[in-house]
Amino acid sequence: MGTSRYGVKIRKQETAVLKEKNKRHPCPRCGKPSVKREGHARWVCRSCGREFAGGAYSPQTETGVAARKALSGKKE
Numbered sequence: 001m002g003t004s005r006y007g008v009k010i011r012k013q014e015t016a017v018l019k020e021k022n023k024r025h026p027c028p029r030c031g032k033p034s035v036k037r038e039g040h041a042r043w044v045c046r047s048c049g050r051e052f053a054g055g056a057y058s059p060q061t062e063t064g065v066a067a068r069k070a071l072s073g074k075k076e
């Protein structure tokens, strides 16, 4: 588990704190803003469990960009 355990356990508390520097991104598979960076260029969706490689600081996928635009107004 490692870093995953840390994130899940206090996610509610850290959400606000890490919002800026560890922002979640939309999942290219399910579309939910549950994608978190697990390592260098490695991303994991907390919702559907999808793992995928991406940019070092953002998933940078076409679907992700589209989903982010669609969801940005809702979630914030």
Ligand SMILES: [Zn+2]
Residues within 6 Å of the ligand: 027, 028, 029, 030, 031, 032, 034, 045, 046, 047, 048, 049, 050
């Ligand atoms: Zn997903």
